[in-house]
Amino acid sequence: MRPAGSARPGRPDKVPEDSPPADLADYTCDASETLLYDSSGEDAGLPPDASPSPPAAFLDDPRQFAESVVGSGLVEESRLLELRAQLFPGDEPVVVSRLAGAMVRRGWLTPYQAAAIRQGKARGLAIGDYLVLDKIGAGGMGLVFRVRHPGTEADLALKLLSPSISRDRAAVARFRREVSAVARLSHPNIVAALDSGEARGLLYLVMEYVDGKDLARHVRDHGPMSVRQAVDCVIQAARGLKEAHDRGITHRDIKPANLLLDRSNVVKVLDLGLARVNQGLEAMDAEGSDTDLTVSGVIVGTVDYMSPEQAFDPRLADPRSDIYSLGCTLHYLLTGRAPYGGKSFMERMLGHRERPIPSLRNARDDVPVPLNEFFWRMMGKSVGVRPQSMVEVIDGLKRCAEAKPSHLPPSRPASPHAEDRFDPDSVYGLADQSVAESAHPVVGEGPTNVYTRPRNASDSRVQGRRARRRGHWRRILILAILAAIPLLVRLFATRRRSRQPNEPRPRPQGR
Known part of the structure; x- marks a missing residue:
């Protein structure tokens, strides 16, 4: 991996705080249109005796919630005020979870958008020119979202690449080159690449959405x-x-x-x-x-x-x-x-x-x-x-x-x-x-x-190289054996001399 000091200026070492939330739990609406945390989903990694809990940070203030919804451009202020008056007439206190659930029921917000706004991450629902609708999945490359362009009603898939890729100059260059090549492909059995860009220091790729x-x-x-x-x-x-x-x-x-x-x-x-x-x-x-x-x-x-x-x-x-x-x-x-x-x-x-x-x-x-x-x-x-x-x-x-x-x-x-x-x-x-x-x-x-x-010319060249390599090693082996023969002869002669006595034995004399 490239050293941290060589990171491209302005590129994050981690996902920016205002990026789309990656860890939103599942939310559902009950009969009273209240947006509730659903603890029945799969929570891999939790101990068997542990029960999941919703994130601690929630916007429960009705004024802040309304400002976030309107400021994100998801719901017009007039429609929000009209819905609020219907649900909470007179001086009845506004319950944010119920108000959010009602907007989900009416299709004004997706559950993901409502949960993101309640966590104070409304700004992360916009990536470049695209509006995040839902999270599709996550992997080693980054996060994948279902998005929509304001100028069209078609759903698209947006892959937000991880910071480790976005901050590497070589990876950025490869990304742009590969996307340019893939964008020229048009085939019913290939997920079409439609657009790419950079938002808040992170690269993204927009593709067709496959249902x-x-x-x-x-x-x-x-x-x-x-x-x-x-x-x-x-x-x-x-x-x-x-x-x-x-x-x-x-x-x-x-x-x-x-x-x-x-x-x-x-x-x-x-x-x-x-x-x-x-x-x-x-x-x-x-x-x-x-x-x-x-x-x-x-x-x-x-x-x-x-x-x-x-x-x-x-x-x-x-x-x-x-x-x-x-x-x-x-x-x-x-x-x-x-x-x-x-x-x-x-x-x-x-x-x-x-x-x-x-x-x-x-x-x-x-x-x-x-x-x-x-x-x-x-x-x-x-x-x-x-x-x-x-x-x-x-x-x-x-x-x-x-x-x-x-x-x-x-x-x-x-x-x-x-x-x-x-x-x-x-x-x-x-x-x-x-x-x-x-x-x-x-x-x-x-x-x-x-x-x-x-067999073609390439195959013949490969086989020729292998034959020459085998002949080279055979020559080395023969030379090694020839060089070892004098050493073996000298060693054998030395061992024979070492077995002979230093002095001759005296001959036995006759009586």
Whole structure:
């Protein structure tokens, strides 16, 4: 991470106090239109015997509450005074929680807006030209809000990036470059990037709002998908990724949580280009030009869905790394778990590199054999084993979707083979020339993970370098043996002399 002293002037080290609140609890309205704190929601991190409590700071003064509501531009003063007179006629004291609840019931405020105003954070409800309606979620990148532009009635999604990103000059430059590239993408299976900017020292990205949930939450809520639905979701994601790959953009963080499923069962790829911004894949030199440096210790992606080459060196990630991650996602959609479990980060990461590829048919016997075999190819540890483009993925999955479930016994777990391994000695992890010519595993057996492609000049150069490297080490070994021979002869002669007595033994005399 960049030292604190190098932070860009004017950029915050933490979220400004007037930013949208990130920790608002759930609020509901009771029968009397009173806005109440709802303690029935999930509160992860609280002790089992602890009960959640509303924030201590509340605006209970009717005059201050009215000034905040009107000052934020959410409700006109005349409408507020009229509602207040209806609810509290005469000299009846005004109850702020009831007044706020009534405005929520009438649709003048959202529960999030009412709670924010009561906490004295009305100014944070405006980000640039956008009005915050609700909080959608939070993650390592920052907070996501549902917003609306005053000039339109359409809901949008706004991602407010964390201060650690916003204060880093290189990250800011990457953000603007990646957003500029992603904004040129237009595809029904990609969440469109519409606008970006900076508010109170924090960067934000405005995207289309998808009314639905991500695939990770869908599986958690409803369990594993049917084979047909899972394959359809992966095909849709592959179509969106094909469009990105055609424009030279690799996602680098494909996972179920980054695939949104709307109410029309359309899958949309989320966060294109942002993995590079968040993790700092590239560095910037003093003049601001791109370099090939990788920040030490940085891994771009999510370990449960990350390809072996991407974990080894983030610069090696290319479209085939997205194909691997999409294969991991297919495994999750069908089984409800990631392909490789483990108690630690390192154990799970090494699983992608060393452990056998799991079999879908061991988890579900309704998975067709062709789908299981194609899944094995998508998760090949060597990129040469995998499909080489999203076009191959789409065509292969379409053929698998038409196949009928087999009555063959489940496939035994895959075993690692020498021809499919991640080879750190080669950028591409090419399959060895001794690999069998067949590109299709034997039905009913574990995968051979063999996929041979025509040799090109690049492959020949890689193989030539490997052959020259092997010859170099052979020469070194021969020279070392030749140099050791005189030493061994001298050592042997010295040991023989040391065994001879210093003085000759006297001969026995005759009697």
